[in-house]
Amino acid sequence: xxxxxxxxxxxxxxxxxxxxxxxxxxxxxxxxxxxxxxxxxxxxxxxxxxxxxxxxxxxxxxxxxxxxxxxxxxxxxxxxxxxxxxxxxxxxxxxxxxxxxxxxxxxxxxxxxxxxxxxxxxxxxxxxxxxxxxxxxxxxxxxxxxxxxxxxxxxxxxxxxxxxxxxxxxxxxxxxxxxxxxxxxxxxxxxxxxxxxxxxxxxxxxxxxxxxxxxxxxxxxxxxxxxxxxxxxxxxxxxxxxxxxxxxxxxxxxxxxxxxxxxxxxxxxxxxxxxxxxxxxxxxx
Amino acid sequence: xxxxxxxxxxxxxxxxxxxxxxxxxxxxxxxxxxxxxxxxxxxxxxxxxxxxxxxxxxxxxxxxxxxxxxxxxxxxxxxxxxxxxxxxxxxxxxxxxxxxxxxxxxxxxxxxxxxxxxxxxxxxxxxxxxxxxxxxxxxxxxxxxxxxxxxxxxxxxxxxxxxxxxxxxxxxxxxxxxxxxxxxxxxxxxxxxxxxxxxxxxxxxxxxxxxxxxxxxxxxxxxxxxxxxxxxxxxxxxxxxxxxxxxxxxxxxxxxxxxxxxxxxxxxxxxxxxxxxxxxxxxxxxxxxxxxxxxxxxxxxxxxxxxxxxxxxxx
Numbered sequence: 001x002x003x004x005x006x007x008x009x010x011x012x013x014x015x016x017x018x019x020x021x022x023x024x025x026x027x028x029x030x031x032x033x034x035x036x037x038x039x040x041x042x043x044x045x046x047x048x049x050x051x052x053x054x055x056x057x058x059x060x061x062x063x064x065x066x067x068x069x070x071x072x073x074x075x076x077x078x079x080x081x082x083x084x085x086x087x088x089x090x091x092x093x094x095x096x097x098x099x100x101x102x103x104x105x106x107x108x109x110x111x112x113x114x115x116x117x118x119x120x121x122x123x124x125x126x127x128x129x130x131x132x133x134x135x136x137x138x139x140x141x142x143x144x145x146x147x148x149x150x151x152x153x154x155x156x157x158x159x160x161x162x163x164x165x166x167x168x169x170x171x172x173x174x175x176x177x178x179x180x181x182x183x184x185x186x187x188x189x190x191x192x193x194x195x196x197x198x199x200x201x202x203x204x205x206x207x208x209x210x211x212x213x214x215x216x217x218x219x220x221x222x223x224x225x226x227x228x229x230x231x232x233x234x235x236x237x238x239x240x241x242x243x244x245x246x247x248x249x250x251x252x253x254x255x256x257x258x259x260x261x262x263x264x265x266x267x268x269x270x271x272x273x274x275x276x277x278x279x280x281x282x283x284x285x
Numbered sequence: 286x287x288x289x290x291x292x293x294x295x296x297x298x299x300x301x302x303x304x305x306x307x308x309x310x311x312x313x314x315x316x317x318x319x320x321x322x323x324x325x326x327x328x329x330x331x332x333x334x335x336x337x338x339x340x341x342x343x344x345x346x347x348x349x350x351x352x353x354x355x356x357x358x359x360x361x362x363x364x365x366x367x368x369x370x371x372x373x374x375x376x377x378x379x380x381x382x383x384x385x386x387x388x389x390x391x392x393x394x395x396x397x398x399x400x401x402x403x404x405x406x407x408x409x410x411x412x413x414x415x416x417x418x419x420x421x422x423x424x425x426x427x428x429x430x431x432x433x434x435x436x437x438x439x440x441x442x443x444x445x446x447x448x449x450x451x452x453x454x455x456x457x458x459x460x461x462x463x464x465x466x467x468x469x470x471x472x473x474x475x476x477x478x479x480x481x482x483x484x485x486x487x488x489x490x491x492x493x494x495x496x497x498x499x500x501x502x503x504x505x506x507x508x509x510x511x512x513x514x515x516x517x518x519x520x521x522x523x524x525x526x527x528x529x530x531x532x533x534x535x536x537x538x539x540x541x542x543x544x545x546x547x548x549x550x551x552x553x554x555x556x557x558x559x560x561x562x563x564x565x566x567x568x569x570x571x572x573x574x575x576x577x578x579x580x581x582x583x584x585x586x587x588x589x590x591x592x593x594x595x596x597x598x599x600x
Contacts, residue, residue: 119380125396128444284345
């Protein structure tokens with residue numbers, strides 16, 4: 001029975017049981033999430049080169065065109081309202097936080113929707129020992145990985161172009177990643193519940209673009225009409241922008257820094273709780 | 286010894302199992318149990334509640350009411366531990382079509398916490414088994430439906446499961462691909478793998494199942510081996526008659542005079558359930574009826590289903 005012997009199944013199970021094949025029982029939560037994370041890494045191997053190019057090109061284009069190009073005009077008229085720094089230095093931390101937001105939105109919308117609607121790889125995962133929350137956490141680990149990558153590339157480009165003034169900028173990396181997670185967790189929690197992809201273009205058009213324009217990235221929020229300022233303060237992006245800027249300028253104060261971090265963490269944790277629930281409802285039908 | 290009617294080797298046991306989605310009751314209080322090494326089937330038309338039942342057994346759908354025990358555990362509390370010992374071939378393929386054939390097995394093996402060397406060795410063996418070795422490094426996307434199904438079967442075996450769940454394993458495949466899948470499943474059965482499958486193809490149920498339940502509208506209409514079900518609910522032979530459309534009704538009325546245990550008038554045919562089909566055909570001709578075509582055949586599960594529900598399986 002040559003071909004048959006090649007098959008799995010009843011044969012050999014007596015010799016040692018499942019453990020003999022290295023089959024681990026369901027491990028603790030983090031190890032299960034790591035399994036899903038590794039799935040995303042395998043998936044990412046097809047596209048990582050392209051993502052490195054865009055991760056470098058994006059900051060080069062924006063910091064070049066706006067920071068240096070438009071910046072030469074801004075600097076010409078004096079930069080008192082920018083805190084006395086060049087436009088490039090003012091802009092770089094804002095765009096860092098924006099990069100985190102954009103990366104998070106890209107990785108947390110269509111990939112989630114596709115995993116549950118198109119490829120159904122989420123359903124494949126929960127047919128294994130993985131639970132919905134492991135699938136969710138594993139995907140978030142991958143988003144964290146992508147955030148770290150894109151934000152590191154951004155900081156490197158910004159430093160090379162002269163947009164970084166302080167060694168504290170190293171701390172802007174985890175802050176930017178946290179900013180991204182404050183978008184990723186609620187977005188994933190919501191994206192998994194969607195049945196049509198049109199929802200996402202609305203989020204991009206009416207969510208991401210206004211945030212991008214009105215969160216103090218290109219000019220201080222103080223320049224906004226007074227009624228709009230509290231709206232800006234309520235968005236996670238502004239907190240990310242403000243703290244990243246304090247760090248890259250080397251002007252961070254412990255009190256306000258803590259407040260920004262607490263706000264971002266609170267949003268991220270709320271999204272985490274929502275996602276644990278929504279993934280379960282969607283995948284355990 | 287405990288006086289239980291349940292054999293202690295029961296791998297899966299359901300009592301009064303119910304699944305509701307809002308107002309809709311998909312599974313309406315079913316009982317079944319199956320033991321190690323059995324090939325057990327749920328036969329029924331689309332919407333009978335087969336897939337809902339399978340998803341409950343697969344621990345991805347909490348039962349609304351009733352009892353369900355799988356490998357001696359509770360699917361809600363111990364879903365993860367149970368799934369570690371199941372293989373699942375879902376109704377719709379859930380392969381990652383952007384990865385290669387082998388990568389799909391690699392990724393899946395990792396979900397079960399298997400070591401890389403173990404996965405590599407099993408993947409090679411399983412691809413051999415489903416005759417996909419030559420396609421190992423191909424991307425999944427362009428593969429035919431039949432090849433994808435075979436890959437899904439290989440993937441479901443990566444953890445050396447004790448129970449293999451197959452939800453409509455050959456739906457949508459062409460006849461040749463279906464036979465290729467049946468052949469592999471038959472080999473697994475020969476090796477003693479416990480198979481649980483749903484199907485609305487009576488030939489699939491007859492070929493693969495030692496025992497099956499006929500499901501209709503969320504309930505179990507009958508249970509037994511294909512042979513006992515046919516013996517119990519049908520006759521040894523069936524005479525199928527086709528008449529010209531304008532004579533169909535008249536002929537059906539006249540056929541009432543032919544001694545048959547049962548007569549079914551379908552839209553295009555009349556079925557006579559008899560012991561001796563040829564003798565019945567002679568009687569029909571003796572009545573002066575001229576069917577355009579006639580066929581004497583053995584009873585199948587299709588006839589059992591028709592008898593039990595008044596409807597056909599595949600429509």
